[in-house]
Structure formats: structure tokens, C-alpha cells
Amino acid sequence: MRAPxxxxxxxxxxxxxxxxxxxxxxxxxAAGVLALPQAAYAQLAVSHSPSTAPILGxxxxxxxxxxxxxxxxxxxxxxxxxxxxxxxGGVTPPSITISCGLLNLSSLCAARQVRVTxxxxxxxxxxxxxxxxxxxxxxxxxTGSAPAxxxxxxxxxxxxxxxxxxxFTLGMDVLVAAAAASGAKxxxxxxxxxxx
Numbered sequence: 001m002r003a004p005x006x007x008x009x010x011x012x013x014x015x016x017x018x019x020x021x022x023x024x025x026x027x028x029x030a031a032g033v034l035a036l037p038q039a040a041y042a043q044l045a046v047s048h049s050p051s052t053a054p055i056l057g058x059x060x061x062x063x064x065x066x067x068x069x070x071x072x073x074x075x076x077x078x079x080x081x082x083x084x085x086x087x088x089g090g091v092t093p094p095s096i097t098i099s100c101g102l103l104n105l106s107s108l109c110a111a112r113q114v115r116v117t118x119x120x121x122x123x124x125x126x127x128x129x130x131x132x133x134x135x136x137x138x139x140x141x142x143t144g145s146a147p148a149x150x151x152x153x154x155x156x157x158x159x160x161x162x163x164x165x166x167x168f169t170l171g172m173d174v175l176v177a178a179a180a181a182s183g184a185k186x187x188x189x190x191x192x193x194x195x196x
Contacts, residue, residue: 057087072171126185139166
């Protein structure tokens with residue numbers, strides 16, 4: 001017959017054993033997450049405000065291809081061609097925000113540079129032929145200066161810092177095809193950001 005436990009019995013209680021098992025399971029799960037490839041949890045979020053490209057409004061068809069230039073301040077100027085923009089005034093230039101995801105467990109934003117690529121998303125009767133960037137905040141250019149204007153722009157930013165956010169304003173030239181039907185024209189672009 002088994003003797004009753006004495007006050008000197010050092011065996012842990014069932015509750016203590018269960019608590020230790022839970023802590024061990026948590027440690028194993030955390031180790032599993034940390035062992036994932038960096039791409040599995042590295043997150044960079046890109047957002048646009050407004051969420052669409054600038055709206056130039058109604059334009060009357062021209063006999064030749066026409067370029068409307070949107071400055072990073074929102075001013076719209078016809079720089080070539082003979083189409084007429086009936087909608088007066090400026091537009092709201094896109095503000096682009098790049099931020100680190102909350103689940104960036106490896107702190108990549110604190111150490112890794114970021115590559116940003118901006119390019120047209122479509123080519124219809126109206127399409128973006130040139131981009132320009134200005135007003136960068138929250139980060140610095142790897143080269144020390146803003147990229148040159150181009151039809152597609154790729155540039156690198158120095159590390160944003162843990163939970164960091166970078167923001168810049170985007171201007172563009174919009175090319176409207178010759179003899180395009182009068183009316184509003186739609187066009188778009190994409191911005192991607194990846195760790196180097």
C-alpha cells in the first residue's frame with residue numbers, strides 16, 4: 001500500500017506541471033515563427049491618397065497627341081499638343097506612404113534599405129508618360145537626392161527604422177492620344193516597395 005505524501009514531498013502539483021507545459025509550448029511556437037524565411041513575415045505596406053490617379057476632368061479631342069503635366073503641387077499645364085482641358089484649376093497630387101507592417105518580427109525596417117518602383121498601370125487613350133517625385137519625409141534617399149523624372153522610376157531609400165513610415169508626393173505627365181474622343185480620361189499607376 002502506498003504511503004501518504006509527507007510535507008516534505010517535492011513533486012510538483014498537476015497545476016504547476018500544466019503551467020510549465022504551456023510555457024514550453026509558447027517557447028516552441030515562438031521559435032517556429034523566428035525560423036520562418038524572412039519573406040514570410042517581412043511586410044511593407046504601400047498606400048495612396050487619393051487612392052486613384054489625378055482626375056483631369058473633361059478634355060476636347062485634339063488633332064495631335066497632347067501632354068498634360070501634373071506638378072507635385074497639383075498644377076495642371078498643357079505642355080504639348082492641341083487638346084483642350086475644359087475642367088479648370090489644379091488637382092490633388094497623389095501622396096504615397098510606405099510603412100512597415102506590425103508583424104515585422106525581424107526588424108527589417110531598422111536595418112534594410114527599401115527599393116521603390118513606380119510605373120504606369122495601363123496604356124489606353126490616356127496614359128502616364130513620365131513621373132516625378134518630391135517632398136520625401138520620414139526617410140532619406142540612398143543616393144542623397146530625388147530620382148530623375150522618367151517613364152518608370154526606381155529608387156532606393158535608406159532604412160526606415162522600426163515601424164517607420166516614409167511619404168512623398170507624386171507628379172506625372174499624362175499623354176492623351178490624337179483624335180481621342182472628348183470626355184474624361186482615366187489612367188493609373190502602381191507603386192511597389194521591397195526590402196533590399
